[in-house]
Amino acid sequence: MDVAVIGAGYVGLATAVGLATLGHSVRIGERDQERVDALRKGQSPIYEPELSSFLQAAVDDGRLVVFSSNVDAVRDAEIVFLAVPTPQGEDGAADTSIVYAVLDEIGGHLASGTIVVLKSTVPVGTVGRIQQVLQSHGSDAVAISNPEFLREGSAISDFLHPDRIVIGTSDQRAAEKMIELYRGLQAPLVVTDPVSSEMVKYSANAFLATRITFANAIANLCEAVGADVKDVLLGMGYDSRIGFHFFNPGPGFGGSCFPKDTNALVAVANNAGYDFALLKSVIRINDLQLERVVDHVRRGAGGSLQGKTIALWGLAFKAGTDDTRSSPAIAIAELLLEGGCRIRAHDPQAQVALGGLEQVGTPIEAAQGADVLLIATEWSEYRTVDLHDVARVMRGSAIVDGRNLLDPVAVRRLGLSYQGIGR
Numbered sequence: 461m462d463v464a465v466i467g468a469g470y471v472g473l474a475t476a477v478g479l480a481t482l483g484h485s486v487r488i489g490e491r492d493q494e495r496v497d498a499l500r501k502g503q504s505p506i507y508e509p510e511l512s513s514f515l516q517a518a519v520d521d522g523r524l525v526v527f528s529s530n531v532d533a534v535r536d537a538e539i540v541f542l543a544v545p546t547p548q549g550e551d552g553a554a555d556t557s558i559v560y561a562v563l564d565e566i567g568g569h570l571a572s573g574t575i576v577v578l579k580s581t582v583p584v585g586t587v588g589r590i591q592q593v594l595q596s597h598g599s600d601a602v603a604i605s606n607p608e609f610l611r612e613g614s615a616i617s618d619f620l621h622p623d624r625i626v627i628g629t630s631d632q633r634a635a636e637k638m639i640e641l642y643r644g645l646q647a648p649l650v651v652t653d654p655v656s657s658e659m660v661k662y663s664a665n666a667f668l669a670t671r672i673t674f675a676n677a678i679a680n681l682c683e684a685v686g687a688d689v690k691d692v693l694l695g696m697g698y699d700s701r702i703g704f705h706f707f708n709p710g711p712g713f714g715g716s717c718f719p720k721d722t723n724a725l726v727a728v729a730n731n732a733g734y735d736f737a738l739l740k741s742v743i744r745i746n747d748l749q750l751e752r753v754v755d756h757v758r759r760g761a762g763g764s765l766q767g768k769t770i771a772l773w774g775l776a777f778k779a780g781t782d783d784t785r786s787s788p789a790i791a792i793a794e795l796l797l798e799g800g801c802r803i804r805a806h807d808p809q810a811q812v813a814l815g816g817l818e819q820v821g822t823p824i825e826a827a828q829g830a831d832v833l834l835i836a837t838e839w840s841e842y843r844t845v846d847l848h849d850v851a852r853v854m855r856g857s858a859i860v861d862g863r864n865l866l867d868p869v870a871v872r873r874l875g876l877s878y879q880g881i882g883r
Contacts, residue, residue, distance in 0.1 A: 461485070461641055464537035466530050466562055468495055470506060470615070470716065470783070471579055471608050472543030477511060478619035480518035482644040488526045489533030499526040507782040507809045510616040534566045534574075539641060541606075543579040548720045553727035556582050563590060567597030574601040575634050579608050581661055581721060584728050587628065587654035604629035605654045606638065607661035612715065613780025622647040628657020662728065665721040666739055671706040672713045673742045676749050679709035679882025689882025690864060709881040711788035711836055711862045712749035714777035719746075719786040750788060753834070753862050754795045756879045760832040760858030765799030769855070771830035772796075773823055774837020774863075775807035782809035789836035792862075793817055804830065808839055824849050831856035838863040847874055 461484050465476040468490035480486045490496050495505045502516035518524035527533040534540050544562055549555040559580060570576070576594065578587055590603040605628030610618045625647050627638045635651050642649075650660070679689040689709055697704040713719065722743055729736035761768045777787035784790055790812060793803055797816040805812075805819050806826040812819065820826050823845045827833050833854065835842055843865050851857075851874045859871055861880040871878040 461539060462537050463487070463539045463541065463641070464489060464534045465541045465543055465579075466533065466566070467543040467545070467580075468492070468499060468505075468526070469543065469545060470508070470612065471610060472541070473499075473504070473506065473515075474508070474511065474610055474615040474619055475541055475543055475579060475608065476524060477514045477518055478616065479641070480521075480523040481514055481616075481620065482642075484523070484641070486518070486524045487533045487537065488524065489530035490526060490528065491530075493528060496526050496528045508615050509613060509780060514616055530562060530566050531569045534570060536571050537574060538571070539575045539577060539637065540566070540570065540601075541577045541579045543608075546580045546582055548723055551727055552723040553731075554581060554583055554720065554724045556580075556586060559586070559590070560593060563593045564597075567594055567599050567601075570594075570599050570601045572600055573633075574599070575637055576601050576603045577606045577638070578603065579606060581607065581717070581724070582658065583724065584655055584658045584662070586658065602629065602631045602634045603654075604631070604634050604638070605657035607657060609661075609664065612783055613778065620645065624648045624650055626650045626652070626657050626660050628652055628654040628660075630654070662721050662725040665717055666725050666742075668706045669713050669718045669722050669746070670739070670742050672708075672710075672718075673745050673749075675707050675709045676712065676881070677745060680749075680752065682882040687882075689880075692882075708838075709864065710838070711753045711792060711881075712746040714786040714788045714791070716783060716785045719743075750791050750795060753788075753792050753836075753860065753881075754799070756860045756862075757792075757796060757832050757834050757858075758799065760860055760877065760879060761801070761856070762831075765796060765801040768801040768831040769829055770796055770801050770803050771827040771833040771854070772803050772805040772817075773807075773826060773833065773835045773842050774839060775805055775812050775819075776810040776837050779837055779839045782807075782811070784810050784812050787837075788862075790814070792834070792836060804828065807837065808841055810837075824853060828853045829855045832858045832860060834860045834862060835865055836862045838865060842866075847871060847876070850874075851876055 464487045466489040502519040504512045544558045546554040682689040803817040804826045864880045868878040
């Protein structure tokens with residue numbers, strides 16, 4: 461099929477590359493000229509495992525072409541995906557202004573019968589409003605919902621091996637067209653109305669955020685009563701009704717989806733007259749988890765951060781990505797800096813500019829002269845750092861393991877103190 465994808469950000473690029481890998485002819489519309497130039501050479505502007513090789517293959521085979529004009533990208537396309545940013549607005553709801561700006565741009569240039577697929581996460585009811593906008597432009601295109609469930613760090617694998625495919629439309633032809641588009645994938649299909657489809661995305665992310673927050677709350681209680689949260693969650697996770705996914709305690713959830721989508725769902729509930737007290741508590745507890753990690757670091761520094769040097773391992777919001785959007789590591793770094801310390805940080809992929817934070821090339825270099833070492837991102841590289849070298853170069857002796865990566869016994873054997881999350 462001839463497909464257009466508007467927006468070459470994380471979701472748009474992964475979607476475009478995935479569809480091209482399935483054999484479709486894909487045209488990307490992207491306004492950032494620097495990004496356009498890189499993509500035309502088969503170079504990914506973002507770090508994502510497997511993405512670069514799949515992108516290069518699709519460009520080389522001519523299955524993926526990049527345009528700097530959205531109008532040129534959508535011309536004669538059978539299906540147009542909208543994958544543009546919908547950042548959190550001041551009221552907590554998703555800001556859809558870019559979506560509507562793109563619709564105004566392309567609305568009069570869509571081929572008859574085009575299916576406009578909303579891939580961006582949007583407020584409930586947006587598909588219906590998009591349909592009205594299309595009609596105002598004289599277009600007979602059909603707007604539908606098709607939420608994405610891609611995890612950063614495994615986006616290509618998630619696209620090619622999805623848990624499910626959700627299609628939100630009341631138009632039978634559009635549903636059949638989308639089923640044909642995804643025919644090469646082996647996954648359950650959920651075909652529902654647009655509003656329910658939009659709710660699926662928000663509800664799934666809210667539930668996963670709740671699991672993370674529950675794990676952190678149990679970890680905090682384990683610290684209070686002297687239990688080991690790793691053993692507690694292990695014992696819980698073997699229950700087939702519970703499982704292990706999104707059940708690792710840490711500094712709290714972050715990234716481009718969970719913080720934004722939980723707040724957006726609260727806004728949806730408020731607009732509908734429902735007090736979503738449970739989700740509000742999840743958000744509040746997640747915010748408090750950042751402060752709790754800072755308190756661990758402060759105690760490790762002797763009770764005050766003033767004038768201390770903190771080694772920070774990890775800046776990305778999770779391992780496997782260079783994304784620092786709503787990263788707990790960055791939020792914690794900002795709180796630490798407010799306390800008067802300086803930070804030497806390392807991350808294998810992420811880069812950040814933050815006053816008072818010096819980014820260095822290796823984990824050991826970050827630990828040089830540090831009073832406290834904080835592990836904030838679960839990069840596997842940090843598991844294999846020689847702790848003898850860490851003990852040798854640190855000025856202090858405290859390690860705060862915000863991801864429970866290290867063996868407490870091995871750390872303490874070297875004369876270092878260990879503080880995990882719930883351990």
